[in-house]
Amino acid sequence: MRKYRGSSKLLLQPRTTNEVSQILKYCNSRLLAVVPQGGNTGLVGGSVPVFDEVIINMGSMNNLITFDKGSGVLVCEAGCILENLVSFVDDHGFIMPLDLGAKGSCQIGGNVSTNAGGLRLVRYGSLHGNILGLEAVLANGDVIDMLGTLRKDNTGYDLKHLFIGSEGSLGIVTKVSIHTPPKLSSVNLAFLACKDYFSCQKLLREAKRKLGEILSAFEFLDNQSMDLVLTYLEGVRNPFSSSMHNFYVLIETTGSEESYDREKLEAFLLSSMEGGLISDGVIAQDINQASSFWRIREGIAEALMKAGAVYKYDLSLPVEKMYDLVEKMRQRLGETAKVIGYGHLGDGNLHLNISAPRYDDMIFAQIEPYVYEWTSEHRGSISAEHGLGLMKANKIFYSKSPKTVQLMSSIKKLLDPNGILNPYKVLPHSLSSH
Numbered sequence: 001m002r003k004y005r006g007s008s009k010l011l012l013q014p015r016t017t018n019e020v021s022q023i024l025k026y027c028n029s030r031l032l033a034v035v036p037q038g039g040n041t042g043l044v045g046g047s048v049p050v051f052d053e054v055i056i057n058m059g060s061m062n063n064l065i066t067f068d069k070g071s072g073v074l075v076c077e078a079g080c081i082l083e084n085l086v087s088f089v090d091d092h093g094f095i096m097p098l099d100l101g102a103k104g105s106c107q108i109g110g111n112v113s114t115n116a117g118g119l120r121l122v123r124y125g126s127l128h129g130n131i132l133g134l135e136a137v138l139a140n141g142d143v144i145d146m147l148g149t150l151r152k153d154n155t156g157y158d159l160k161h162l163f164i165g166s167e168g169s170l171g172i173v174t175k176v177s178i179h180t181p182p183k184l185s186s187v188n189l190a191f192l193a194c195k196d197y198f199s200c201q202k203l204l205r206e207a208k209r210k211l212g213e214i215l216s217a218f219e220f221l222d223n224q225s226m227d228l229v230l231t232y233l234e235g236v237r238n239p240f241s242s243s244m245h246n247f248y249v250l251i252e253t254t255g256s257e258e259s260y261d262r263e264k265l266e267a268f269l270l271s272s273m274e275g276g277l278i279s280d281g282v283i284a285q286d287i288n289q290a291s292s293f294w295r296i297r298e299g300i301a302e303a304l305m306k307a308g309a310v311y312k313y314d315l316s317l318p319v320e321k322m323y324d325l326v327e328k329m330r331q332r333l334g335e336t337a338k339v340i341g342y343g344h345l346g347d348g349n350l351h352l353n354i355s356a357p358r359y360d361d362m363i364f365a366q367i368e369p370y371v372y373e374w375t376s377e378h379r380g381s382i383s384a385e386h387g388l389g390l391m392k393a394n395k396i397f398y399s400k401s402p403k404t405v406q407l408m409s410s411i412k413k414l415l416d417p418n419g420i421l422n423p424y425k426v427l428p429h430s431l432s433s434h
């Protein structure tokens with residue numbers, strides 16, 4: 001992101017859980033801080049060494065361990081790249097329950113540690129539901145085996161959840177057991193244009209009711225996002241002849257009955273068109289056209305990086321209020337920066353991005369703390385899916401009560417009393433234990 005710069009004298013690439021354990025045991029005894037690193041695609045600076053932390057890069061722990069073709073339960077090492085897992089389970093007729101633009105580089109251990117959301121959460125739910133078990137190594141080198149493969153297990157506290165989304169601050173995830181759903185035969189993707197944000201919102205409500213069980217993604221982007229992609233990414237074409245649309249929505253359906261699913265989607269689109277919710281629309285005719293539609297949505301982050309400096313906010317907000325913030329930011333910033341809004345509308349997750357030629361304190365002062373205050377006032381979350389990392393460790397109080405943060409800090413002290421695991425991240429500096 002050209003924003004987080006770290007330095008380190010040492011990068012270690014353990015190949016086994018035992019090596020991770022020995023590294024942590026040694027570092028803990030010598031009070032050496034470490035930063036766990038997956039595919040380095042995180043957007044909040046979580047995998048960056050801040051001063052001189054030892055980097056523990058998980059890329060060499062990339063073995064598949066078992067795959068149960070009956071239940072679809074996959075057990076693998078944390079360093080497996082998501083896209084490789086996608087291909088592996090695809091060969092057996094399954095899909096991964098999460099999908100994100102960074103799939104070619106991000107690792108399943110990084111996904112678990114950030115509790116990544118992505119494009120399919122609306123259908124398959126969060127990793128808190130899909131991860132069945134974990135193996136993690138604590139700061140003192142203890143290996144905690146929670147690598148269950150069962151859907152149900154109520155034997156006391158379900159501690160694996162502590163590691164899902166804790167961004168390497170409580171332990172290093174070394175193995176993962178994940179439930180993969182069967183791959184269904186019929187997938188349809190529609191790229192739709194809407195005249196205003198209200199129509200996108202209403203379309204979502206209707207889609208949840210009328211597409212119900214086959215709805216597998218509901219994403220939106222505004223015309224500034226589309227412009228950016230068309231300007232900065234090579235080979236991307238606008239699927240519509242007119243460039244006058246204000247908003248775009250991508251709706252994917254996934255089901256098992258091709259003609260039924262297609263009919264259902266077409267009937268839904270027709271009624272939405274008649275009701276004035278959609279002004280134009282295209283259904284992908286084949287897999288290539290579907291990929292070209294996804295390229296537009298998934299390419300926004302890349303286009304933003306190419307456009308210059310970018311201030312990123314990943315917010316959970318009530319769907320009705322979400323776009324008000326984008327408009328408020330445009331009023332505040334005027335011509336000084338481009339404000340773009342897109343995201344996982346089906347999950348109430350806005351990606352507010354502010355793009356400027358270069359990082360600038362005056363622009364920054366117009367953005368923060370306003371964005372966080374506004375989000376907090378509307379009872380939103382300042383991190384929907386990317387985590388807190390370095391960027392938002394000190395902002396946690398906008399979304400969590402002091403007592404909750406205190407309890408988090410007590411858990412951190414219990415598991416990592418010397419504060420060697422990913423310091424300066426997640427928890428505010430005032431509560432860090434070192």
Ligand code: FAD
Nearest residue numbers: 038039040041042046101107109110111116117118168173
């Ligand atoms: P890293 O960036 O290497 O690390 C992330 C955090 O996890 C760090 O705090 C690190 O210390 C910790 N960590 C990594 N591995 C381990 C481990 N084995 N044990 C303990 N801690 C560990 N995110 C979404 O949620 N949804 C999206 O749709 C999405 N799309 C993206 C699209 C693009 C183009 C890009 C660049 C990023 C996107 N992201 C998205 C953000 C990012 O890809 C995710 O957060 C991803 O889960 C990070 O995985 P990683 O392996 O790259 O982790």
Ligand code: 2HG
Nearest residue numbers: 101298301312313351353
């Ligand atoms: C996405 O959904 C990612 O594309 C990146 O989460 C979001 O760039 C962003 O702000």
Ligand code: ZN
Nearest residue numbers: 118344351385
């Ligand atoms: Zn996202």
